[in-house]
Amino acid sequence: MVITNRKYILLLGGLLFLTCAAVIVSSAMGYMHISVSEIVQVLWANISGQKELLTGMDRAVPFVVMDVRLPRILTATLVGGGLAMSGVVYQGILLNPLADPYTLGVSSGAAFGASVALLVNLMMPGIVSVPFFAFIGAVATLFVVLRLSTFNGHISANTLILSGVIVGAILSAGISFLKYLADEQVSVIIFWLMGSFASRSWGDVGIVAAAVLIGLLISFYYGRDLNIMCLGGRSADSLGVETARTRKILLVTASMVTAVCVAVSGIIGFVGLIVPHLMRFVVGPDNRKLLPVSVFTGAALLLMADTVTRAVLPAEVPIGVLTALIGGPFFCVIFRRRQIRSNNG
Amino acid sequence: MADKVYQLKGVGYSYGTTPALQDFTLSLQKGAFYGIAGPNGCGKSTFLDLLVGSKDADAGELVFGGRPVSSYTKRELAKEVALVPQNFSIGFDYSVEEVVLMGRHPHIERFSSPTVSDWQRVHESMDAIGIRHFSDRSIMELSGGEKQRVVVARALAQDTPVLLLDEASSNLDIRYSLQIFNTVRRLVDNKGRTVIAVIHNLNFAAAYCDKIIFMKEGRVCEEGSVEQVMNEKIIGDVFGVESEVRFDTFSKTRQVSYRYGRER
Known part of the structure; x- marks a missing residue:
């Protein structure tokens, strides 16, 4: 299970x-x-700022690269990294390798917020920002779920998952109602929910980059505490981890990163579930090693998926649909293998 | 004052409105082996949780080393007190050695690596408990008893003046039970460590402990040396069973035998 430091550095360098x-x-x-x-x-x-290097090149090329493709590409890369990072943290805190960034209902909250904004925009075009509403929806949901699952200042993994499921179910009903209200123009909401990186701007890149970087620094700072927390709250406390506080900080951090990712790109499933899961097989469960490799793997995978839908497929398939179509079956295979292995062992 | 490790005055703790511990007043001395015994659900584990700082007393004063336990950070307290919990669970697949190394967590600075002396402690603890030969195995593949020994080794690696054991021998066969109690007893005798152990087996308690604390319904029922409190009357009062306590010449200690509900 333990990978040598030398191999780890090589792997990290390779992924970068x-x-x-x-x-x-x-x-x-x-x-x-x-x-x-x-x-x-x-x-x-x-x-380097040497614009003179571009003389003699078709003037459309720098424009297409810098203003059309790169913002989209970098947003996809950063969102992939951010979702994978949140997945590592959620799985670590919930002690559940099947947890993902959406376990706490953050995605449903974002979807609900976005649906409200899209509906308002249908009536009064351009009046509200969809990503902003998605973000507010995600954060509000997070705090409702945290409030629901806190007893005596302690949060348990099971109550968190249950609270997330309950709140998520209510929000799904709310989204269905909004779709019903949208009537014939329901497609706007449906397309947003399926996720897309089309026409992202440098502003999006900046926001996601800041969120992922801050999130990664905080998670990495608490990496060893998160390792110890896999022993359960009581043991982690006795080993010197401020479990209740660390759990809250990490949950809020991972959820904020997820909220920003979802606000910018819509709901993209499976990256945050599979990447940490897969990387744990390769580098072991130590979160300090797992976080960096998961970020790069998530980044590279989501970028490749987005490139396939943008430039390879004859028509653009919504990225959320593509990741679920590839990720779902893939996950089934890993899941079965694990079951078989643990039944034999 | 200096020889007192813990001092409790009227300490209480409730789960919601259900009191788990009431009016605990005790003084625990340094360098002694305390056994805590009492019926299931009488608050023994909650008591250890308060001592290790994972729960905060909601009444009374709980002082450790001259300061209230609540004034310690978890890390400060973890350098002083280690806990072997009753149940072991782990979310992910670490090796035995990695789990034992987690015992060094309070001693290793945030971004530092374990030092040579950290590793030395880890290896010594594994040797003491006899688990060194499977140090590379995955913790998830181990049996319940093997896991329990790993947890004891982890607590030993924490290298603290005070060691709390919550039924550390519950999953172990007689050989390993004796091994663990012998190891812990040596820490008390040779290094002046303080041990506070929840022990269900009264014969182990009589054999290894200096002092016994009997608990019942969240309160201290009796407290004293083995000679003072290990007798038929108190065992009857606390557990409601009929027993006979006598000096056993083979083990050279008091031993308890019980009236079994079977006709002969």
């Missing part, structure tokens, strides 16, 4: 390289043909 390579290759793919060398040239010109 893979993610960067995926960003560059993905930037080259799309309706307009752009070569990888042009991509590198455009990127270098922008990073």
Whole structure:
């Protein structure tokens, strides 16, 4: 189970390289043909500030790369990393390898908030920001769920999962009602719920990058405490972990990152469930090792999935549908294997 | 004053409106082995939770080393007091060695790696409990008794002046039960450690403890040396069973035998 430090560094380096390579290759793919060398040239010109390097190039190329493709690509990459990171934290706190960033109903809250905003926009176009409402919905849900599951200042994993399920069910009913109200224009809500990275801006990139970075730093700071917390609250307390406080901090952190991701991209399932699960097989359960590799793997996987739907498939399939279609069966396979292994062992 | 580890004055704790502990007044001395016995559900584990700081007393004063327990951070207290809980559970698949290393958590700074002396403690504890030979095995593959020994080794690796055991031998066969009690007893005799152990088996309690605390319905019922409190009357009062206590020449200690509900 224990991976040597040398192998771990190699793996982390490899994943970092893979993610960067995926960003560059993905930037080259799309309706307009752009070569990888042009991509590198455009990127270098922008990073180093030497705009004169771009003279002689088709003027559409820097525009398409910098203003159309890169914001979308980087948003997908960051959201993938953010969801995987939240998945690690949720699984660690809930002591459940089947927990994911949406276990606490954050996605339902975001979906409800977004649906309200979309409905208002149908009546009075452009009056409210959908991502903002999605974020508020997610955060409000989180606090309701936390409030519901706190007894005597303590939160237990089971009450959290149950509270998440209950609140999620109520919100789903609310979303159905909003869809009913939207009547013939219900497709706007449905498409938002399926998730998309289409026409993201640098503003989105900035917000998600800040959320993921802060979230990662906080989670990493509490990484060893999170390891100890797998022994349960009583033992973790006796080993010097402020379990109740750490649990709250990490839950709020992971949920905030999820809320930002969902607000920007809609609901994208399975990344936050499968990536941490899979990476735990490779690097073991130590969260300090698991977090970085999961972030890069999630980033690379979601970017590849988005690139497939954007540039490979003849028509764009909503990214949330694609991840569920690929991730679902894949997860079934891992799940069965685990069952078989644990029954034999 | 310095030889007192814990001092409790009128300590109480309730689960909601159900009182679990009431009016606990006790002084626990340094370098002694305390046994806590009493019927199921009388608040023994809750008592240990208060001592280890994972629950806060809601009445009375609970002082450890001259300061209220509530004034300690979890980390400060974890350098002083270790707990072997009754039930072991783990969410993810760590190796035995990694679990024992978790005992060093309060001693290792946040971003530091375990030092040579941390590893030394880990290995010594595994040797003391005899689990070194399966240190690389996955904790999830172990039997209940093996897991329990790992947890005891983890608590030993924590290397604290005070050790709390909550039925540490409940899953163990007689050989390993004796091994654990012998190891812990040596810590008291050779290193002046204080041990407070919930023990169901009164014969183990009589054999290993210096003092016995009998609890009943959330209160201290009797407290004293084995000679003072291990007798038929108190056992009858606390557990409601008929017994006979006599000096056993083989084990050279008081031993209890019971009236079994079977005709002979």
